[in-house]
Amino acid sequence: MATVKEETTEQRILDAAREVFTRKGMAGARMQEVADAAGINKALLHYYFRDKQRLFEGVFKGSAERQFSCIWQVLAESDDLFRGIERFVSAYLDRMLEEPMLPQFLISELNRDPKTLLEYIDRGKAGRAHYLRLFEKARSEHRIIDIDPRELLVNIMALCAHPFIARPMLTHIHGMNDEAFRRMIQKRRKTVPEFIIRSIRA
Amino acid sequence: MATVKEETTEQRILDAAREVFTRKGMAGARMQEVADAAGINKALLHYYFRDKQRLFEGVFKGSAERQFSCIWQVLAESDDLFRGIERFVSAYLDRMLEEPMLPQFLISELNRDPKTLLEYIDRGKAGRAHYLRLFEKARSEHRIIDIDPRELLVNIMALCAHPFIARPMLTHIHGMNDEAFRRMIQKRRKTVPEFIIRSIRA
């Protein structure tokens, strides 16, 4: 048993599978391609993950956790809604620049099979509670206009995630290359919180 | 040759294929399922559309046109940015309520194969020109704050499309059923333009 290794085989498989599943989706991915990407053979792949579904859920679970954990956390650490929004947006965009296809992957697969996959995003519900507290505080101090907190949260998520989800369409319509896209996201770390707060400040 | 028929067979196939492709995506869809949904057999399906790729592109082309045509049009008919935004958002949300999976379908497939599919959304580039004119006019009249027009357009699209794209996640986190989702979208026909305009008004 290899105890001291830079990387366990199971992790190498999960990394390779994440790359393939993210790019091609569950239906389009091939077990052979995952094995190749992991530098192993199909037999060993099935030795670690019995079938495609289990492998996929392993990948999805990890991706869902990476998406939600660090991002909601910054909200929990904030005690002011405006400041919380600023930090949330920054954290979200920074995170997505590291893994730009993540939101599209999660959303695409959630649409395909919500029944079995929704349980993996319950982390999001905890973050929602933090958010609601911050919102209630700001409202009671009359610092924001009258707005449905759920709707505000949808708007925040939309403004963060959509550029990544619609990236091909967006870069095509505006004639942007990868570098221009990156610059745009960097700008949005400032402009998106401004856009939101200007809209809700009492 | 059946000249007088409620619906041509080719159209029946395209309708069935749209339903299947939208639900399962190009990779997940099966030609047999399309044939069944169209009430014909596989041989006739290939008689009308030589292979899966051609059938898919036929569907995608139609979907992309339905997505962009009527929506950009209301912008062209407006001569004031604020009014244009109001009408654009209303038209977009109304349209999406009729075909809620459309944006997710287009975006998902564009991410999978941008190279061959991006040409089908060039309609969007024409709409962009209308929008830029309205924006320039409002700016020259000092009615809006300093903001990158491309970024504003991204924000508008994001606030319109994201609830539909992220629908399963959204309804799950907020514990909404189909009716609650519909009500939320109806509310957004008013609140989204307000949200945007409050943010950009000089």
Added chain:
DNA sequence: AAATGGTTTAACCAAGTAGTTAAAATTGTG
């Protein structure tokens, strides 16, 4: 009736796919 074109039937093919198996090879461990 003959011809035409859309449609069905039913079988077929070649390639690909997830998953299995069993034996051999490799590697680390005591």
Added chain:
DNA sequence: CACAATTTTAACTACTTGGTTAAACCATTT
């Protein structure tokens, strides 16, 4: 070395899938 766990090899299965073929069927038109 001996033992056990990991990894490879290579073949094989059962099944699915896109696509093809050829003959027959049927409704209209000519």
